[in-house]
Amino acid sequence: MDFKFNEDQEMLSKAARSFADEFLAEYVEGIEENDEMPREVIEEAAARDFMAVTIPEEYDGLGMGHLARIILLEEISRVSAALGMLLQVWHLGIHPIVRFGSEEQKQKYLPRMAAGELLAGLAVTESTGGSDPTAVQTEAVKDGDDYILNGRKVYITSSHLSKVVGVMARMADDPKSFTIFLLDEDCPGWRAGRQEKKIGFKGSNTGDLIMEDCRVPAANIIGKIGDGLKIGLNSIGEVGRAGMAAVSLGILAASLEDAVKFSNSRVLGGKAINKNQAIQIKLADMYMDLEMSRLLAYKAATLGDEGQRCDTEMAMAKYYSSEASVRSAKAACDIHGGLGYMMETPTQRYLRDALLVISSAGTTEIQQIIVSKAAIKKYS
Amino acid sequence: MSKNREIWVVAEQRQGELKRITLELLGRALSLAEEKGSQVGVLLMGKSNDNLCRELAQKGADRIYSIEGDVLELYNPELYSRVVAGLAKEFEPGAILLGATVQGSAVSSSVAATLRTGLTAHCCDLSFSEEGRLRQVVPSLEGYYVFVSHSYPEMASVSPGVFPLLPLEEAGKGEVVNRELSSIEGCLEIKTSVLSFEKSVKDAVSLEDAEIIVAGGAGVGSAGWSMVEDLAEALGGVVGATRPAVDEGWIGHERLIGQSGKNVSPKLFVAVGVSGDPLHLSGVREPELFFAINKNEKAAIFQFADYGVVGDYRKVLPLLIEAAVNSR
Amino acid sequence: MEIVVCIKQVPDPGHIQLDPKTGTIIRGGVPAIINTVDKNALEAALQLRKINGGRVTVVSMGPPSTVEALQEALALGADRAALASDRAFAGADTLATSVTLAALINKTGPFDLVLCGYSSLDGGTAQVGPQTAAILEVPFFTAVQKMEKSAAGIQVEMETEEGVVAAESSLPALATITKGMNRPRGIRLSEAKKAKNKELFTYDLQGLGLSDDQVGEKGSGVCMVEVLPLPAGRDAEIISGEPEEIAGKIQGEIMKLGLQSRGGNK
Numbered sequence A: 001m002d003f004k005f006n007e008d009q010e011m012l013s014k015a016a017r018s019f020a021d022e023f024l025a026e027y028v029e030g031i032e033e034n035d036e037m038p039r040e041v042i043e044e045a046a047a048r049d050f051m052a053v054t055i056p057e058e059y060d061g062l063g064m065g066h067l068a069r070i071i072l073l074e075e076i077s078r079v080s081a082a083l084g085m086l087l088q089v090w091h092l093g094i095h096p097i098v099r100f101g102s103e104e105q106k107q108k109y110l111p112r113m114a115a116g117e118l119l120a121g122l123a124v125t126e127s128t129g130g131s132d133p134t135a136v137q138t139e140a141v142k143d144g145d146d147y148i149l150n151g152r153k154v155y156i157t158s159s160h161l162s163k164v165v166g167v168m169a170r171m172a173d174d175p176k177s178f179t180i181f182l183l184d185e186d187c188p189g190w191r192a193g194r195q196e197k198k199i200g201f202k203g204s205n206t207g208d209l210i211m212e213d214c215r216v217p218a219a220n221i222i223g224k225i226g227d228g229l230k231i232g233l234n235s236i237g238e239v240g241r242a243g244m245a246a247v248s249l250g251i252l253a254a255s256l257e258d259a260v261k262f263s264n265s266r267v268l269g270g271k272a273i274n275k276n277q278a279i280q281i282k283l284a285d286m287y288m289d290l291e292m293s294r295l296l297a298y299k300a301a302t303l304g305d306e307g308q309r310c311d312t313e314m315a316m317a318k319y320y321s322s323e324a325s326v327r328s329a330k331a332a333c334d335i336h337g338g339l340g341y342m343m344e345t346p347t348q349r350y351l352r353d354a355l356l357v358i359s360s361a362g363t364t365e366i367q368q369i370i371v372s373k374a375a376i377k378k379y380s
Numbered sequence B: 001m002s003k004n005r006e007i008w009v010v011a012e013q014r015q016g017e018l019k020r021i022t023l024e025l026l027g028r029a030l031s032l033a034e035e036k037g038s039q040v041g042v043l044l045m046g047k048s049n050d051n052l053c054r055e056l057a058q059k060g061a062d063r064i065y066s067i068e069g070d071v072l073e074l075y076n077p078e079l080y081s082r083v084v085a086g087l088a089k090e091f092e093p094g095a096i097l098l099g100a101t102v103q104g105s106a107v108s109s110s111v112a113a114t115l116r117t118g119l120t121a122h123c124c125d126l127s128f129s130e131e132g133r134l135r136q137v138v139p140s141l142e143g144y145y146v147f148v149s150h151s152y153p154e155m156a157s158v159s160p161g162v163f164p165l166l167p168l169e170e171a172g173k174g175e176v177v178n179r180e181l182s183s184i185e186g187c188l189e190i191k192t193s194v195l196s197f198e199k200s201v202k203d204a205v206s207l208e209d210a211e212i213i214v215a216g217g218a219g220v221g222s223a224g225w226s227m228v229e230d231l232a233e234a235l236g237g238v239v240g241a242t243r244p245a246v247d248e249g250w251i252g253h254e255r256l257i258g259q260s261g262k263n264v265s266p267k268l269f270v271a272v273g274v275s276g277d278p279l280h281l282s283g284v285r286e287p288e289l290f291f292a293i294n295k296n297e298k299a300a301i302f303q304f305a306d307y308g309v310v311g312d313y314r315k316v317l318p319l320l321i322e323a324a325v326n327s328r
Numbered sequence C: 001m002e003i004v005v006c007i008k009q010v011p012d013p014g015h016i017q018l019d020p021k022t023g024t025i026i027r028g029g030v031p032a033i034i035n036t037v038d039k040n041a042l043e044a045a046l047q048l049r050k051i052n053g054g055r056v057t058v059v060s061m062g063p064p065s066t067v068e069a070l071q072e073a074l075a076l077g078a079d080r081a082a083l084a085s086d087r088a089f090a091g092a093d094t095l096a097t098s099v100t101l102a103a104l105i106n107k108t109g110p111f112d113l114v115l116c117g118y119s120s121l122d123g124g125t126a127q128v129g130p131q132t133a134a135i136l137e138v139p140f141f142t143a144v145q146k147m148e149k150s151a152a153g154i155q156v157e158m159e160t161e162e163g164v165v166a167a168e169s170s171l172p173a174l175a176t177i178t179k180g181m182n183r184p185r186g187i188r189l190s191e192a193k194k195a196k197n198k199e200l201f202t203y204d205l206q207g208l209g210l211s212d213d214q215v216g217e218k219g220s221g222v223c224m225v226e227v228l229p230l231p232a233g234r235d236a237e238i239i240s241g242e243p244e245e246i247a248g249k250i251q252g253e254i255m256k257l258g259l260q261s262r263g264g265n266k
């Protein structure tokens, strides 16, 4: 068992940290205030190839694996979970094309995605409930060589920014069959709708995606007709959850850092507050939560990088780290006293962001179902 | 062995005027020379030096080495360094003092390397040890480092503002030694030409002369920086800064106070979001009244100030600005 | 154009702490970074390479862990790197540092331009650039905020306290760069991936053809003989209360000083 990053991963972590600390940090206040991600931040992230990590080298990507991606997202989310979220979903949109797309589709989209020109996303959730993808109502009707899509997706990350979105639709002629269609700039009839106002992830856009007689050529189907659930669940299971776990790691790290810094400098009754056991216990728990979350996430990612299945492990990592990030962010707020809940202190942001991680890419309850199923299977 | 060797000051002039640092250095060199029983030489480079030679003689320089030439009108790092190194080889002074300015740093460094002798930067004090070595004192985080050189000439660059200006001495009788540029080793093979000089627009009151300074540090942040400027204006003073604030680009380098910036001696000094690092405070010389505003009650600045406010400056400054404006 | 950039690895100033008992710097455990303005020098080199072609070599003197700084510079786009590392180099002043750097630069081959940062974040003397130039016997410029290749060689603008001096020299030459010159790029991952295949040479004392009395503590021109304590502070009286009261009290103390307003800093 080797707990070290390799040379590429070390470099990536350094590069991501310097981007976060030296470039991104300056923008965070503005992002929170305006609930918008400035163009230049996205452009700078693209210029540094952060969009390209998971794209294979033959399509101008970097061909780095799951672990590399987690390292990147953790470092970025440590400073801005919102940008972590934006990137995570970008990678999520890319994954179905890389893993299941045709050669033609790869040529067409991946190089431009790697360069950061095409923002990508994946749209599954509908008002009928994100926890049950088979409840999807968006319908695809065959029309010659094309398909006509009608429906409305909700809570879609980057709904108002994405240029290419993989959409899961039910086939009109076979209600048990689901397919993922790539909506791109050449498909007339899709647009963003309502824009959500969230308590956290300010600057990560979330909203509705509306398809009204949206015409999609058959060439834009990922995999085959009927592969939708498999592709959707694989993407969310391996990439979506890994991403949310990584965002949680960033929040955990930031919460701990701020808590330590503040408890060092806050003097009450003549001594720093972290000389009190009650504060020390909180710090110990926060540190352990960070390390346990890392171990779970890094292990799951390492399995993925070895080509093994990692959906159960990713579910554990997502479940544990997202819940831990809420605990830890709250503890960071508490350690700051009243200050922790004032808008001028970042800890309140960590808490708001952490809460949103829980509901994204599969709720805690859904992860519990997945993990318990695996346990029962293994130990029966 | 160097007992009677001269102590040299390399003068800095701009458009026919001596810079203040040169006179500060001259004052110190004179008292050092007196202690040692040696003399002070000033090395002056410029287009035409008559007036400045007279001024330097009046102010007590024993010998003024004057090198004139059109090419010496503007600062040319390569040429200036050659001149100083060449004359130092010829006359073998015991010590050479320069200002820790852009020009002084460049010239002292090049000369020291050419002569293969030691050089101490940003000195805040100079004295002789019992053995007659020049003790060159430099502020650091841990205290004041004292450096001595292994060889001669002993060379130091001195931060502007640390030594007081000297009152004019009427009876100056210094001798002027003229040297042709062409007679100095290496000065004919200069590869650098100076094309132009553009004077920067100066503030009305410079930091060194200011009686009231509001200094902002890293804790201020870019968004709140204008508050520091507003307070300075309301109090009728000027803005100073710590190195992180300058590095972030919130304010120009000419506003830096401390070891690598300026030494100031205001009557009133207000430090906002400044931690109280010795390398900053070494540049703040004995203000009559010193306030510090910092949100960390353990910040070192509170050890040095007369009055401290623990808290976010953004809460206090607006009211302070208002109070200052109202009481004008 | 053959460009050499000198980069120094320094302790991250944000992480330096003093031992509360002894008042000395705690040396262990402080993360090291590339001296920030050296990144501006590297950026300037990469931009010159883009316009004029050629090669960028980064060099440093330091302990073996300095390879990390050099690797970062390679990841940022430098073509190759060279490190001078030997116990004999320890304790160098700026003169001994410059002698070592000059030998290292000569070892990397003929050059057109050497770039340094204006000053370091730790020693901060601003001496190494001009001293290295003197030892290499090339013309030099300090505090350069603008630079381009010209017919004669290189044309620069130097910042001084009074204003900007424009100057020109033939090549080879050396320049020290200020922050105002440019905004350094961040690491591009695609560039970083190539870094591990780039050449990184390491030289010791012998490898540089130097003797031990030219370098390190022995080769230094100055030595530190004493550390004097910092002056005691005044121990501030803490003013507390509502912001209004605080402001009132401060203004009251200021009034007692009886200063004349000089009419602001406009």
Ligand SMILES: Cc1cc2nc3c(=O)[nH]c(=O)nc-3n(C[C@H](O)[C@H](O)[C@H](O)COP(=O)(O)OP(=O)(O)OC[C@H]3O[C@@H](n4cnc5c(N)ncnc54)[C@H](O)[C@@H]3O)c2cc1C
Residues within 6 Å of the ligand: A089, A121, A122, A123, A124, A125, A126, A127, A128, A129, A130, A131, A132, A154, A155, A156, A157, A158, A201, A206, A356, A359, A360, A361, A362, A363, A364, A365, A366
């Ligand atoms: C910030 C944000 C970004 C998002 N981005 C995207 C995106 O880009 N693309 C996308 O497709 N979706 C996205 N989503 C949607 C997300 O995947 C869903 O919110 C999530 O799957 C839950 O679905 P739901 O909100 O409809 O809740 P529901 O499915 O209605 O669940 C309601 C509650 O019931 C619980 N529950 C449901 N089923 C069970 C069960 N069988 N047993 C026990 N408890 C159960 C859930 O855990 C939850 O507590 C995003 C959500 C958020 C908050």
Ligand SMILES: Cc1cc2nc3c(=O)[nH]c(=O)nc-3n(C[C@H](O)[C@H](O)[C@H](O)COP(=O)(O)OP(=O)(O)OC[C@H]3O[C@@H](n4cnc5c(N)ncnc54)[C@H](O)[C@@H]3O)c2cc1C
Residues within 6 Å of the ligand: B119, B120, B121, B122, B138, B139, B140, B145, B147, C006, C007, C008, C009, C035, C037, C038, C059, C060, C061, C062, C092, C093, C094, C095, C097, C101, C115, C116, C117, C118, C119, C120, C121, C122, C123, C124, C125, C126, C127, C128, C129, C222
């Ligand atoms: C507080 C303090 C004060 C000191 N004062 C003096 C003094 O007065 N005189 C003296 O001789 N020594 C002094 N030293 C020692 C000096 O710091 C070292 O000699 C150091 O190796 C180089 O000097 P610097 O950091 O001042 O560099 P600077 O001259 O400030 O650095 C300018 C540029 O030179 C280049 N450079 C510098 N060092 C290296 C390196 N090792 N590798 C590659 N490039 C480099 C970089 O491009 C850098 O940006 C002092 C040290 C300290 C900590």
Ligand SMILES: Cc1cc2nc3c(=O)[nH]c(=O)nc-3n(C[C@H](O)[C@H](O)[C@H](O)COP(=O)(O)OP(=O)(O)OC[C@H]3O[C@@H](n4cnc5c(N)ncnc54)[C@H](O)[C@@H]3O)c2cc1C
Residues within 6 Å of the ligand: B141, B216, B217, B218, B219, B220, B241, B242, B243, B244, B245, B256, B257, B258, B259, B260, B261, B262, B272, B273, B274, B275, B276, B277, B279, B280, B283, B293, B294, B295, B296, B299, B311, B312, B313, B314, C013, C120, C121, C122, C123, C124, C125
């Ligand atoms: C060789 C060398 C030379 C140097 N030369 C100089 C020099 O000439 N001048 C100089 O200044 N530095 C110099 N430095 C740097 C110096 O060591 C310190 O790093 C620097 O002075 C610290 O600046 P600061 O107080 O602004 O920042 P920090 O040390 O980061 O302190 C910021 C302070 O702001 C407080 N704060 C944060 N937010 C708020 C808020 N909202 N309200 C109130 N307070 C807040 C924090 O509690 C903290 O105490 C030099 C260093 C070296 C090594």
